[in-house]
Amino acid sequence: MEYISTRNKNLNFGFKDVFLRGLAPDGGLFIPKKIKTYNESELNDLSTMSYVELATEIISNFCSPEIEKNKLNKLINKSYKNFTTKNVIQIKKIGDINLVELYHGPTLAFKDVAMQVIGNMYDELKVFSEKKINIVVATSGDTGSAAISALNDRKNINVFVLHPHNKISNIQRKIMTTIGSSNIYNIAIKGTFDDCQKIVKDMFSENSFREKINMSAVNSINWARIVCQVVYYFYSSFKFQNKKINFSVPTGNFGDIYAGYVAKKMGLPIKKLIVATNENDILQRVINSGEYKPSKVKPSLSPSMDVQVSSNFERLLFDVLNKDDKKVSNLMSNLLSKGSFKLSSEEVNIIKKDFCAEKTSDKETLEIIKNFSDKYNFILDPHTATAVGAAKKIKDDSETLILSTAHPYKFLETIKMATLKEIKIPSQLSNTLDKKEKYDILENKISDVKSYILERINEN
């Protein structure tokens, strides 16, 4: 599979490069030159497979020849061994709502589904045996712990995780800062997730620094993560055979919902992808009005969605602008110099063919959680609640599947506030939460983060 950059179609890369770099050298995002599409009879064949078989089929389109199919199959099988459900995800009907639970991995959010595979891909691609590598990752709360769980205790690797100080839930922070061994460094940045993401992106764009520390990224801009997430769109929609369905997706960096769009491009009959946002509603605004204008991040009850610079949106833009890499580059430089860009009404209409978007406020989120608890004795996490809220606002008679992205225990305080109920601690956490937390607090300055990393690397 060959890949290009959204900002330059003439740059060509193979999967290993795409996997290790995360971001293209010109600051653009990697996308495959061509995407495999399945016809109806192929879809029928796929629909009978187990989750691991299906994942092997779909993912192998994107990582051959670098990873052979039979090796990929073993790798995926191993990756999902420590999930608490047999087929990785669980589909549940609660009242009139269909939930697709994606949080049965070791750190209780959907990020595990891709990250566990990615950890093993590093091994398969023999990255560590070549040279020590340093992974730097920004997290809005859940990517960090998923990356630590996937990369802990591997040889020849350090992981530096940047999270926004005091802007994630206590349990999110505790999981992240207690499960890592000596190769893991947690950094709390005095800023927002957007600040953390900018530091990582800027370090990447600095060639000399990136090469000096042999830096790699596992952020949600990494194509390998998107690809692993495509699988559960197929798997869950096969359970609703022959129906054209909607997916409602709690959205932050536009990675998860973009995976749904890729699934649709591959031939999966999806009707609408519903972008659910909280008060950080940049995506809701761009989809409804065409104006892409990041504003200040507002902390909310669904912190993993507190994102204003939704990086993966650039991949959709590339398609919407008819694969015009120069146009994408121009819009991105406008964003940098003027703080915004505006799409034409024709371009907005192209987006609206596949997507719609709704915002759910914190107040509505609490009401939805309370309602579910009262009516069905079932606890939703606040991110999932925004997707329930968005789905209810869309007038549409097709079946809608709600992606449930995190276990409610991660947001204990919010659940208590909404329902006055306690939740039982999930088995995955029973041995971690009492341990001593390990993290350092740094100013929102790239120079401070760089010195921190260099000091730690030189220590060992």
Ligand SMILES: *Cc1c(COP(=O)(O)O)cnc(C)c1O
């Ligand atoms: C990361 C995350 C999201 C947002 O996913 P994106 O791919 O960034 O859009 C939603 N919910 C939870 C619980 C998350 O951890």
